Amino acid sequence: MQKAFQAWRVQRNVIVALMIRELTTRFGRENIGFLWVMAEPLLFATLVGVLYTYMIGEEEHGVSVIAFIASGYIPLTVMRNSFGRSVNIFAVNGALLYHRQVRVLDFVIVRFMIEMIGAMMAYLVIGTILALVGVFPVPAHIGYLLAGWFLYMLFVFSVCLVIAPASESSEALEKLIPVTVYVAIPLSGTFNMASWLTPAAREVVLYSPLVNGMEMMRYGLFGDAVRPYFNVFIPLGASAVVAIVGLAMCRRIRRTLVVE
Amino acid sequence: MISCINLTKNYRIGHSQKRVLKGIDLTIAPGDRVGLLGCNGAGKSTLIKLIGGVELPTSGKVLRDMTCSWPLGFHGGFQGSLTGYDNARFIARIYGRDYPTLRRFVEDFTELGRQLRMPVKTYSSGMRARLAFALSLAIEFDCYLIDEVILVGDKNFQEKCHFELFERRKDRAIVLASHSMDSIRTFCNRTVVLNDGYLSEYNDVDEGLSVYKAL
Numbered sequence: 001m002q003k004a005f006q007a008w009r010v011q012r013n014v015i016v017a018l019m020i021r022e023l024t025t026r027f028g029r030e031n032i033g034f035l036w037v038m039a040e041p042l043l044f045a046t047l048v049g050v051l052y053t054y055m056i057g058e059e060e061h062g063v064s065v066i067a068f069i070a071s072g073y074i075p076l077t078v079m080r081n082s083f084g085r086s087v088n089i090f091a092v093n094g095a096l097l098y099h100r101q102v103r104v105l106d107f108v109i110v111r112f113m114i115e116m117i118g119a120m121m122a123y124l125v126i127g128t129i130l131a132l133v134g135v136f137p138v139p140a141h142i143g144y145l146l147a148g149w150f151l152y153m154l155f156v157f158s159v160c161l162v163i164a165p166a167s168e169s170s171e172a173l174e175k176l177i178p179v180t181v182y183v184a185i186p187l188s189g190t191f192n193m194a195s196w197l198t199p200a201a202r203e204v205v206l207y208s209p210l211v212n213g214m215e216m217m218r219y220g221l222f223g224d225a226v227r228p229y230f231n232v233f234i235p236l237g238a239s240a241v242v243a244i245v246g247l248a249m250c251r252r253i254r255r256t257l258v259v260e
Numbered sequence: 261m262i263s264c265i266n267l268t269k270n271y272r273i274g275h276s277q278k279r280v281l282k283g284i285d286l287t288i289a290p291g292d293r294v295g296l297l298g299c300n301g302a303g304k305s306t307l308i309k310l311i312g313g314v315e316l317p318t319s320g321k322v323l324r325d326m327t328c329s330w331p332l333g334f335h336g337g338f339q340g341s342l343t344g345y346d347n348a349r350f351i352a353r354i355y356g357r358d359y360p361t362l363r364r365f366v367e368d369f370t371e372l373g374r375q376l377r378m379p380v381k382t383y384s385s386g387m388r389a390r391l392a393f394a395l396s397l398a399i400e401f402d403c404y405l406i407d408e409v410i411l412v413g414d415k416n417f418q419e420k421c422h423f424e425l426f427e428r429r430k431d432r433a434i435v436l437a438s439h440s441m442d443s444i445r446t447f448c449n450r451t452v453v454l455n456d457g458y459l460s461e462y463n464d465v466d467e468g469l470s471v472y473k474a475l
Contacts, residue, residue, distance in 0.1 A: 010356070017353035025341050098330040098337040099354055100313040255316045258271065259309065260335050 010101050018102070018110040037118030038125065041077040045070035045126055058135070061196060062225050067136045071221055072190035072214065074123050075149070079156045079188065079210070080181050082115040086163040087174045094259045104254050105247075108164050112157050120149075140223025148216025151235040155209040158239040161246025165253040189214030195227040202229065209235035262288040262311060262328060262403060262433070267320035269306055280306050282457030283320075288403060288433050290326060295444035295465065296437040297472040298454035304437040305331070307454065308405050311435065326402035326433070332392045333407035340381030344372060344391055347380055355399050362398045369394035369420065386413045397424050401432070408438035441469055 023034040032039075049066030058065060086108060093107045130136030139145045167173045185191070189211035194202045205211045212230040219228035267284040270277040280303045288294060288311075298304045309315045311322060312331045330337050338347050348366050352359040367376070370390040380388065389410040396404060404425065411421065425434070426447060438444050444451060444465065451468025452461050455475055462468035 013356055014354050017350050020353075021339060021342065021346070021350050024346060025339065095336050095338060095340075098312070098314050099351070100328075100330070101354055255318070256272070257315065259314050 011103070011106070014101055014103070014106050015110055015113075018096070018106055019114060022110055022114060034118075035121075037114060038122035040081075041074045041119055041122040042126055044077070045073045045122075048073065061193065063222050064135045064137070067130060067221070068218075069191070070123075070126050070130065070136070071217060072188075074119050074126070075152050075156075075210075075214065075217070076185070076188055076190045078115045078119045078153065080178075082112045082156055082160050083163055083177050083181060085111045085115065086160040087167040087177060089164045090168055090253065090257055094257075097257070097259050104164075104250055104257070105161075108157075108160050108250075112160050116153055137222060137225075139221050141220045143220065144216050145220030147232075148213045148218075148220055148230075150213075151216065151232060151239075152210055152213030154239045155213065155235050155242070158243035158246060161243055162249060165246070165249035168253050168257070184210075187211060189218075193218060193226055194229040206231070207234065209238040261290065261323075261325045263321075263323045264307075264311065265321045265323070267307075267310055267317045267322070269303070269310060269315070270318045279457060281310075281317075284459045286452065286459060286461070288435060290402060290433055291431050292433045292450065293448045294433075294435045295448035295451040295468065296435055296454065297439075297444065297451055297468060298437075299475060302454040303457065304454055305333075305407065307459075308407065308435060308437055312405050328403045329396045329399070329401040329405055331405045331407060332389075332396055333410050334385050334388055337392060337395075338380045338388070341379055343379055344370075344376035344383075347391070348376075348395060351395050351399070357399060362395070365398040366391070366394040369397065369424070371416075386417065389413050390417060393421060393424075397429075403433040403435070406434060406436045408436055408440060408443060411443060444469060 023037075027034045027036045046066075049069040052065045052069055056065060060068070089107045089111060090104050096102045096107075097104070127136050131138060163173070163177065187205060187208040187210065189205070189208070194205055194211060194215055197205065206229055212232065212234045215228040215230040216232075218226050219230075264284055264286040267281055268279065269281040270279050272278075284307060286294075286307075296304050296307065306315070308331045310317050312328060313322065313324075314331060314336065339350070342350070344366070345363070348363055349359055351357075352362045367373075370376070370387075372387060372390060375383070375387065380391070383391070390413065392410065411418065413421070425432075434447065436443065436447055448465055450461070450463050451465050451472075452459050453468055453472050453475075460471065462471065
């Protein structure tokens with residue numbers, strides 16, 4: 001028991017140290033530093049939201065377009081960035097494996113956490129600003145919003161656990177990921193609710209763990225203004241399966257990893 | 261005590277496998293000073309990486325009952341884009357050491373002064389060696405894994421290393437991978453010779469050295 005506690009403390013120290021290291025190498029210490037991490041979702045969500053507002057009007061299906069876009073795009077950036085950052089993650093961090101307490105898993109956790117925390121900050125900032133202007137609702141059910149976010153992120157993290165070791169053995173993967181993410185956008189629930197689709201299409205998208213998470217988030221945000229469809233067991237089950245595969249792959253690749 | 265039990269290590273070359281280590285057994289007791297000899301490519305660095313846990317063996321086991329440094333050489337252990345201070349802070353964090361104490365030791369030992377504020381990738385190999393040594397000495401391991409090339413520093417540095425590692429920390433174990441007869445004779449009390457993937461142990465330093473010379 002004490003040993004487990006000690007091990008946990010070591011891992012916590014390692015993760016904190018790696019996070020600080022990652023932030024300093026990526027954003028440096030000048031100007032706004034690590035606040036950059038929320039710049040991209042902030043800018044994109046706002047600009048696309050404004051653009052759509054002019055194209056289709058302020059409201060669609062009874063909800064504010066700009067709020068709808070922002071709430072969908074921010075989780076999407078986490079998915080896209082953390083997938084991209086998981087590629088070759090073991091090779092680029094190889095020098096740190098000289099320290100035995102640093103585990104390959106820590107690299108994946110750290111990069112994912114940075115993306116996720118940055119996005120949560122961006123969400124909070126965008127939400128607050130837009131709410132002050134009056135185009136963003138106060139979350140109707142904060143619990144659903146957080147639970148949906150958690151499920152969405154859980155699945156994204158599980159997939160990162162597969163991408164990281166797979167990219168080590170396959171170079172094609174690196175080229176395929178950006179395309180795959182774009183193709184997957186309809187299956188991420190970013191730009192529409194399942195209830196806006198035909199019943200047949202809805203049935204298909206509801207197999208996507210991301211859509212289930214997104215539907216929960218939207219319900220948490222807009223409340224009864226939207227009609228959500230979700231089943232928490234789809235993201236939970238899918239994440240469990242993908243994560244187990246990923247962890248097994250990480251373990252296997254660590255044995256053959258060549259560190260300079 | 262650190263025990264290597266029947267270690268083998270394969271590396272993949274294209275579609276075939278090359279077996280670099282073919283079954284190594286080695287025990288390092290506290291206070292042992294092991295000189296590791298072998299020609300270029302014999303697998304000295306590979307063995308040191310396995311002992312240090314940087315890479316994992318294809319089969320076999322490494323049991324560590326004492327703390328063991330990371331392999332000290334020009335590669336690894338540092339993030340080149342970060343400054344000397346940042347690396348020191350990182351290492352203090354992951355080993356759970358007090359940063360101000362570690363920092364003071366590093367400043368004294370390395371004598372790098374303002375260079376510590378520069379990214380490590382701008383350092384010369386001698387400067388890297390100073391930093392690597394300072395950090396591993398500050399953490400106080402029971403066993404130090406050293407690639408000899410790193411001992412090439414200037415006279416002042418060599419004297420310091422000698423004092424810190426071989427006088428002040430006499431009780432620690434050392435594994436020194438080396439080609440130099442002199443440093444093995446000065447620093448080690450036993451030798452092991454790696455040849456063709458196998459290891460032979462010699463409790464007499466000169467015997468090991470003559471075997472190595474004959475390779």
